[in-house]
Amino acid sequence: MKAEAEAMRGDTGAPQDTTTSVLEPLRSGPGAYLPGRRRAVVAVAVVALLAAAPLVLSPYPVSAMTRMLAFAVLVIGVDLLTGVTGLPSLGQAAYFGVGAYTAVLVGVHITPDAMVQALAGLVMGLVAAAVTGWVAVRARGIVFLMLTLAIGESVHQVADTWSAVGGSNGLAGMPPISLFGGPSLLAAGFVYWWVLAVAALVFAAVALVVSSPYGRTLRGIRDNEARMRALGYRPALARYGVFCLAGAVAGVGGALWAQQARFVSPGDMGFEVAALALLSVVIGGAGSLWGPCLGAALVLFVRDSLSASIGGHGPLVLGAVFIAVVFLMPRGLAGLTGTRARLRNLTSARRRKENAS
Amino acid sequence: MATHLVSVLNGLAMGSLLFAIALGLSLVFGMMDVLNLAHGAVYLVGAYVAVALVSDGAGVAAFVLAVLAAAAAGAVLGALLAALTRATTHHLDQALLTLGVALVVAEALSLAFGNDVHSIAAPEPVGGGVTVLGETYPVYRLLVIGFGVVLAVAVYVLVERSPLGSVIRATVADRAMVAALGINTGRVLVGVFAAGAALAAVGGVLAGPILGAQPGLDEKVLLLALVVVVIGGLGSVRGALLGAVLIGQVQALGTALLPEYASFLVFGAMALVLLLRPAGLLPARTGVHA
Numbered sequence: 257m258k259a260e261a262e263a264m265r266g267d268t269g270a271p272q273d274t275t276t277s278v279l280e281p282l283r284s285g286p287g288a289y290l291p292g293r294r295r296a297v298v299a300v301a302v303v304a305l306l307a308a309a310p311l312v313l314s315p316y317p318v319s320a321m322t323r324m325l326a327f328a329v330l331v332i333g334v335d336l337l338t339g340v341t342g343l344p345s346l347g348q349a350a351y352f353g354v355g356a357y358t359a360v361l362v363g364v365h366i367t368p369d370a371m372v373q374a375l376a377g378l379v380m381g382l383v384a385a386a387v388t389g390w391v392a393v394r395a396r397g398i399v400f401l402m403l404t405l406a407i408g409e410s411v412h413q414v415a416d417t418w419s420a421v422g423g424s425n426g427l428a429g430m431p432p433i434s435l436f437g438g439p440s441l442l443a444a445g446f447v448y449w450w451v452l453a454v455a456a457l458v459f460a461a462v463a464l465v466v467s468s469p470y471g472r473t474l475r476g477i478r479d480n481e482a483r484m485r486a487l488g489y490r491p492a493l494a495r496y497g498v499f500c501l502a503g504a505v506a507g508v509g510g511a512l513w514a515q516q517a518r519f520v521s522p523g524d525m526g527f528e529v530a531a532l533a534l535l536s537v538v539i540g541g542a543g544s545l546w547g548p549c550l551g552a553a554l555v556l557f558v559r560d561s562l563s564a565s566i567g568g569h570g571p572l573v574l575g576a577v578f579i580a581v582v583f584l585m586p587r588g589l590a591g592l593t594g595t596r597a598r599l600r601n602l603t604s605a606r607r608r609k610e611n612a613s
Numbered sequence: 614m615a616t617h618l619v620s621v622l623n624g625l626a627m628g629s630l631l632f633a634i635a636l637g638l639s640l641v642f643g644m645m646d647v648l649n650l651a652h653g654a655v656y657l658v659g660a661y662v663a664v665a666l667v668s669d670g671a672g673v674a675a676f677v678l679a680v681l682a683a684a685a686a687g688a689v690l691g692a693l694l695a696a697l698t699r700a701t702t703h704h705l706d707q708a709l710l711t712l713g714v715a716l717v718v719a720e721a722l723s724l725a726f727g728n729d730v731h732s733i734a735a736p737e738p739v740g741g742g743v744t745v746l747g748e749t750y751p752v753y754r755l756l757v758i759g760f761g762v763v764l765a766v767a768v769y770v771l772v773e774r775s776p777l778g779s780v781i782r783a784t785v786a787d788r789a790m791v792a793a794l795g796i797n798t799g800r801v802l803v804g805v806f807a808a809g810a811a812l813a814a815v816g817g818v819l820a821g822p823i824l825g826a827q828p829g830l831d832e833k834v835l836l837l838a839l840v841v842v843v844i845g846g847l848g849s850v851r852g853a854l855l856g857a858v859l860i861g862q863v864q865a866l867g868t869a870l871l872p873e874y875a876s877f878l879v880f881g882a883m884a885l886v887l888l889l890r891p892a893g894l895l896p897a898r899t900g901v902h903a
Contacts (some may be wrong), residue, residue, distance in 0.1 A: 583701075
């Protein structure tokens with residue numbers, strides 16, 4: 257009750273993000289309107305359902321789903337910045353690419369162990385974000401968007417011209433991954449399970465961060481930075497922290513992406529990838545965690561699967577989707593469900609307030 | 614020495630083009646807080662207009678026609694973008710709208726012109742070279758440098774010395790106050806948006822004989838324009854000029870002296886400026902807030 261009233265008052269002071277903050281009280285985590293146990297049941301059911309996919313589907317859709325999962329990991333990182341902290345980013349594809357390049361280089365030169373590769377991707381994504389992030393986190397809002405775009409595109413250009421990492425040809429010849437020193441995982445289903453396991457782990461970890469006191473700090477910064485500073489928090493440090501964290505998440509996503517494709521090229525970290533990741537977040541609903549994952553699947557489906565059937569002009573559809581989403585679904589998929597629950601919540605809160613006074 | 618002179622001239626030509634392109638981006642950003650991610654796509658429209666209208670060995674008339682057509686197309690696109698972005702007040706939504714337009718326009722162009730790399734010939738009378746300090750240099754690029762100088766002077770006179778310019782500068786500084794004075798700021802914004810886009814499209818035609826036209830060029834140009842705006846300072850005309858000249862030189866000299874590290878240099882220059890002067894080298898005098 258107190259937190260809700262706090263959030264409602266905080267809203268008026270945050271003209272930047274009214275569309276996301278008005279309907280999301282401070283205490284809400286991902287799917288906060290479901291009771292805890294039901295949420296856990298739904299999560300387990302979804303993961304079980306996803307895990308069963310390779311048993312019934314043929315290899316091609318399974319590898320398409322593997323790509324969606326890897327992309328969803330990137331999108332979770334973007335959502336952590338855009339939705340939770342209110343820092344719209346167009347540069348996360350750079351760290352995604354860093355993770356992918358790292359995984360391929362580790363795979364080619366050091367070890368086929370998938371876990372080592374993913375960890376290396378995580379560390380390098382973190383390092384890259386830490387090195388370049390201090391420039392970006394000083395800015396807010398649309399300037400942040402611009403700086404991340406400039407940084408991301410610069411890293412992309414570097415990958416495109418640096419011959420040590422293959423230049424515009426990219427890096428090929430990555431051996432198939434293995435786990436725990438076992439045999440190579442060649443079947444699409446095994447790779448899928450590995451990627452699913454890591455993606456679920458990342459999702460859980462980010463959900464934990466979002467509902468932790470640190471996550472509340474981030475949302476507080478998004479809604480009213482001046483107040484957070486007045487309360488003794490250090491918004492700049494918190495923003496830098498979340499930027500590094502999002503970089504690490506993107507690095508893991510990139511490693512997973514490379515493990516599926518066993519190839520990486522500068523195209524995997526270009527402007528289009530960054531734009532699609534942001535689109536996924538917006539389609540899904542910034543601030544919710546499951547919505548953007550759904551958005552990621554949808555966006556990749558349009559780009560990779562639907563695109564082939566409409567003459568390779570997926571970007572045309574995606575561009576139109578961009579424009580349509582802004583006008584028709586300002587809160588994304590996550591905004592479509594739970595609107596009623598939220599309204600109920602708001603009215604009951606108001607009633608309680610009236611009773612108290 | 615002479616080879617370096619050629620690089621410097623190349624850098625100046627690139628700087629002229631970048632100034633034409635970055636100016637609209639910077640002013641729109643300064644006025645409306647709108648990051649126009651479709652700016653590169655508008656540039657590409659101009660480049661493809663040149664592909665369509667300027668055939669090999671075409672004369673000056675065809676080239677001038679292409680410039681005019683590109684300016685018109687750019688202005689229409691700019692006005693459309695202004696209308697779209699004014700429909701919503703949320704800054705992220707505005708950026709996403711322009712991103713959507715950028716994707717649609719780029720894809721429509723690749724539908725119409727294919728994915729091949731097109732080169733555009735300089736108009737016949739200035740297609741040759743001229744000897745500068747013992748090195749042969751294309752006349753066309755010298756003309757582009759001249760265009761940049763003329764444009765810089767014209768923009769200076771327009772923005773700093775004309776009544777319209779004072780309205781524009783005032784709108785960058787404090788839009789609400791200008792509106793309170795009875796000036797229709799909406800019309801100013803749409804006008805600047807359209808003019809900036811028209812300049813970007815003209816930049817596309819003029820850059821045609823140097824950079825050609827191909828899918829993906831819009832992103833590269835958008836990146837360079839962004840870097841120019843970040844280095845120069847948001848919403849600042851003089852900043853855009855300084856940033857464009859600097860980045861033009863960094864690019865040209867970098868490509869000539871350290872080809873392997875050319876792309877690092879642009880990023881390095883931006884990082885350096887952000888480290889020393891976070892608001893850019895010549896921020897708008899009024900401190901445009903974003």
